[in-house]
Amino acid sequence: xxxxxxxxxxxxxxxxxxxxxxxxxxxxxxxxxxxxxxxxxxxxxxxxxxxxxxxxxxxxxxxxxxxxxxxxxxxxxxxxxxxxxxxxxxxxxxxxxxxxxxxxxxxxxxxxxxxxxxxxxxxxxxxxxxxxxxxxxxxxxxxxxxxxxxxxxxxxxxxxxxxxxxxxxxxxxxxxxxxxxxxxxxxxxxxxxxxxxxxxxxxxxxxxxxxxxxxxxxxxxxxxxxxxxxxxxxxxxxxxxxxxxxxxxxxxxxxxxxxxxxxxxxxxxxxxxxxxxxxxxxxxxxxxxxxxxxxxxxxxxxxxxxxxxxxxxxxxxxxxxxxxxxxxxxxxxxxxxxxxxxxxxxxxxxxxxxxxxxxxxxxxxxxxxxxxxxxxxxxxxxxxxxxxxxxxxxxxxxxxxxxxxxxxxxxxxxxxxxxxxxxxxxxxxxxxx
Amino acid sequence: xxxxxxxxxxxxxxxxxxxxxxxxxxxxxxxxxxxxxxxxxxxxxxxxxxxxxxxxxxxxxxxxxxxxxxxxxxxxxxxxxxxxxxxxxxxxxxxxxxxxxxxxxxxxxxxxxxxxxxxxxxxxxxxxxxxxxxxxxxxxxxxxxxxxxxxxxxxxxxxxxxxxxxxxxxxxxxxxxxxxxxxxxxxxxxxxxxxxxxxxxxxxxxxxxxxxxxxxxxxxxxxxxxxxxxxxxxxxxxxxxxxxxxxxxxxxxxxxxxxxxxxxxxxxxxxxxxxxxxxxxxxxxxxxxxxxxxxxxxxxxxxxxxxxxxxxxxxxxxxxxxxxxxxxxxxxxxxxxxxxxxxxxxxxxxxxxxxxxxxxxxxxxxxxxxxxxxxxxxxxxxxxxxxxxxxxxxxxxxxxxxxxxxxxxxxxxxxxxxxxxxxxxxxxxxxxx
Numbered sequence: 001x002x003x004x005x006x007x008x009x010x011x012x013x014x015x016x017x018x019x020x021x022x023x024x025x026x027x028x029x030x031x032x033x034x035x036x037x038x039x040x041x042x043x044x045x046x047x048x049x050x051x052x053x054x055x056x057x058x059x060x061x062x063x064x065x066x067x068x069x070x071x072x073x074x075x076x077x078x079x080x081x082x083x084x085x086x087x088x089x090x091x092x093x094x095x096x097x098x099x100x101x102x103x104x105x106x107x108x109x110x111x112x113x114x115x116x117x118x119x120x121x122x123x124x125x126x127x128x129x130x131x132x133x134x135x136x137x138x139x140x141x142x143x144x145x146x147x148x149x150x151x152x153x154x155x156x157x158x159x160x161x162x163x164x165x166x167x168x169x170x171x172x173x174x175x176x177x178x179x180x181x182x183x184x185x186x187x188x189x190x191x192x193x194x195x196x197x198x199x200x201x202x203x204x205x206x207x208x209x210x211x212x213x214x215x216x217x218x219x220x221x222x223x224x225x226x227x228x229x230x231x232x233x234x235x236x237x238x239x240x241x242x243x244x245x246x247x248x249x250x251x252x253x254x255x256x257x258x259x260x261x262x263x264x265x266x267x268x269x270x271x272x273x274x275x276x277x278x279x280x281x282x283x284x285x286x287x288x289x290x291x292x293x294x295x296x297x298x299x300x301x302x303x304x305x306x307x308x309x310x311x312x313x314x315x316x317x318x319x320x321x322x323x324x325x326x327x328x329x330x331x332x333x334x335x336x337x338x339x340x341x342x343x344x345x346x347x348x349x350x351x352x353x354x355x356x357x358x359x360x361x362x363x364x365x366x367x368x369x370x371x372x373x374x375x376x377x378x379x380x381x382x383x384x385x386x387x388x389x390x391x392x393x394x395x396x397x398x399x400x401x402x403x404x405x406x407x408x409x410x411x412x413x414x415x416x417x418x419x420x421x422x423x424x425x426x427x428x429x430x431x432x433x
Numbered sequence: 434x435x436x437x438x439x440x441x442x443x444x445x446x447x448x449x450x451x452x453x454x455x456x457x458x459x460x461x462x463x464x465x466x467x468x469x470x471x472x473x474x475x476x477x478x479x480x481x482x483x484x485x486x487x488x489x490x491x492x493x494x495x496x497x498x499x500x501x502x503x504x505x506x507x508x509x510x511x512x513x514x515x516x517x518x519x520x521x522x523x524x525x526x527x528x529x530x531x532x533x534x535x536x537x538x539x540x541x542x543x544x545x546x547x548x549x550x551x552x553x554x555x556x557x558x559x560x561x562x563x564x565x566x567x568x569x570x571x572x573x574x575x576x577x578x579x580x581x582x583x584x585x586x587x588x589x590x591x592x593x594x595x596x597x598x599x600x601x602x603x604x605x606x607x608x609x610x611x612x613x614x615x616x617x618x619x620x621x622x623x624x625x626x627x628x629x630x631x632x633x634x635x636x637x638x639x640x641x642x643x644x645x646x647x648x649x650x651x652x653x654x655x656x657x658x659x660x661x662x663x664x665x666x667x668x669x670x671x672x673x674x675x676x677x678x679x680x681x682x683x684x685x686x687x688x689x690x691x692x693x694x695x696x697x698x699x700x701x702x703x704x705x706x707x708x709x710x711x712x713x714x715x716x717x718x719x720x721x722x723x724x725x726x727x728x729x730x731x732x733x734x735x736x737x738x739x740x741x742x743x744x745x746x747x748x749x750x751x752x753x754x755x756x757x758x759x760x761x762x763x764x765x766x767x768x769x770x771x772x773x774x775x776x777x778x779x780x781x782x783x784x785x786x787x788x789x790x791x792x793x794x795x796x797x798x799x800x801x802x803x804x805x806x807x808x809x810x811x812x813x814x815x816x817x818x819x820x821x822x823x824x825x826x827x828x829x830x831x832x833x834x835x836x837x838x839x840x841x842x843x844x845x846x847x848x849x850x851x852x853x854x855x856x857x858x859x860x861x862x863x864x865x866x
Contacts, residue, residue, distance in 0.1 A: 018725070022583050022584075022725055025724075026583060026584075026585065029585070029650070030582075030583065032650075032763045032764070032767055033582050033758075033759065033762055033763055035764075131580070136726075137726050137727055137728075137729055138729060139575075139576050139579070139580025139581065139729075142572075142575065142576070142579060142580050143572050143575070143576070143580075146572075146575060146747060146750065146751060146756070147564070147572025147575050147576070147747050148572065148743065148747070149463075149466050149746075149747055149750050150455050150459060150463065150742075150743050150746030150747055150749075150750060151455075151459075151743055152459065152462070217462070217465075273711070275711065275732070278706070278708065278711060290743065291458075291739075292451070292455055292739035292740065292742055292743040292746075293569075293570050293733065293734070293739060293740050293743040293744075294570055294733065294734050294737075294739060294740055295570075295733065295734075296570055296571060296572075296731070296732065296733035296734075297730075297731070297732035297733065298729070298730070298731055298732075299708070299729065299730040299731075299732075300726065300727065300728065300729035300730065301726070301727050301728075301729075304727075306724075306725035306726060306727060307725065307726050307727055309583075309725055310581065310583050310584055310723065310725040310726040311726075313582075313583030313725075314579060314580050314581070314582055314583055316583075317579065317582050317583060318579065321757065321758065322755075322757065323579070323756040323757065323758065324754065324755065324756065325466075325754065325756065326466065329466055330465045330466055331465070331468075334465055
């Protein structure tokens, strides 16, 4: 048996502690599979004394993670600090400069600094591995990078944020309001005290940008992701969606078109019988479509100690066994520039909910505005007068250009019958064409 | 760029032709990802003149695949002949003896000769890669071998045969009889002229034995798989299953218990809202449960030119890029003996359909036999008198030992009210515990 792969861990939250547990519990299994043991040699975290449920006494302690990346007796630095800048970024560069691999669960870092880091890793002859950064319970990075590598991937999409999925699933099941369910999720620890990173779609967008790069061989472009969160989804939308045969999910979607690559994160209406509709609670799911493989679907837990630590360890085992791949599938210098397709160029159908004064001619006005902007309607429902005598008009469109829909809604703004801004949710066919 | 990886293909049916197509269409992409081109140098098939829709003129032709494995200018032999013996086995050994890797889509070969071949490959310092042998559209071999390698896997199960899944899905949708749907599947080319390999569960059992070895680190033991096919499933069973909230699927299930490893392929009743219930038609799906990752689910096409060729090419790309793993995850010498758990030791619930003479006391007799053998009943329904005045009694049991159920049914055999042998379908909780 060869020398052990020596590992230093920066950040000892749940994932760091979980990684120590996996490596300890399965030391023998891991050594058998890799041909060598994987041994933790050093750790670094904010508070040395804190009880984390694991014995750290055998490891060298570093107060400064960057100093550890430079100075620890380690082949690999595991970066579990988080954030796209600061110590996580400094540590990663320090590790590369010292000729050490980096394994990370940090989606912000990979999404925002991925191309720069891939280049630095390659120059140093080491790797940046990040299976844990996207849907820890799903080996989707490896699937896109290796398992489906013989395909041209045309689309990758999925449920990428467990907090949003939990909130939306619960709203759907219970009919309760967003604020109420969010509060409960916070009390249960499923949502952060400041939940904006999750519920505004930023976390899902980080993951989507990473998947898009791997899928399409393009540079990671987080800044080009169109992002909308779930704050504006109401119990009413769930009710009408159900009547129309849809569920509401926050999806990340990226795909190639003749104009370039679109990347978007937003709430979607999806067929209640489709492949993502049953993915509830804290689960994530990803669909990839390749020209030879067709559609393949992956589902598993999105986060949490066990699934994320499992992904970190898988990356360590690849390094221990000497299995190499380019950080984003191809050499960093060969990653193509991503030509973004703006959201206004989306073609698809839409759910539009308008709150209107219930008077003669309103539906005709709406119909006229849609017609004048090339929007063909699949169905129009008028529902549920409220206490003030207002009504909801629910429209499902045929395929339309988003810029046309925006123009139609803009034209309606001046109409005095409009009581509040329209609610628009894109309808997505997750089955693909 | 390094020298090309040279590949010789034995067998030019749909998968062989598909592999040539993928390698040609994506030559540039593959070279970028592997750091070297993957080039076909030689081919062998039964009929040299046949038009396969691909240009073979640049390749050296061999009439004898074993001679090609020995003599071709190739680093890898792709074995697409099929069968656990004969030329497929001879070719594989010849390739290893000549120091060449083998990539195969041959589940029978891997399931029946896997341990022997893994040992031979290791001794020769080459690999046996078989992603295409199980659910071509799902990179499940890589997921179990690498992506989930930090876990102790306790259970792996799935829909592993697209022909059976198509027949069962169609029976469910249409209410038609088995023979009728099988005939149609044969006419459409979804089932073979001799369909027994698929519908009797042998193909699924081959795949299950491979998954079990990878999941549990045990020797491949196809001979220890308990196999039942789908011939006895009737339209009536679908009707009653639906009334009870179940779908019927042919599943392969393998898991570890305190007594050893069970491996079984048989029709199952599964919760109609569960994760495999929506997998229809020719799709396959696999669920793996690991101690850290929890449940992860994979779905994709089970067979066909594109998905299977995609899997073959993924294996080639691993070899081209120098990514190595043990054939079944651990060195062949460390694969544990599989201690089989006989089907009689299964504990779970059962659907039992009895056709009985509709006379007073029959249900009491049945209840007595079940009680006398420790079988507790969850529900008993009496339904649908037929023209002869016979009735169906449908029983769903609580968790029971299979040997107890068999004893209870044996005891009822002597009862003159029993019109035909009982139909028993195991109810499986695919969510796990």
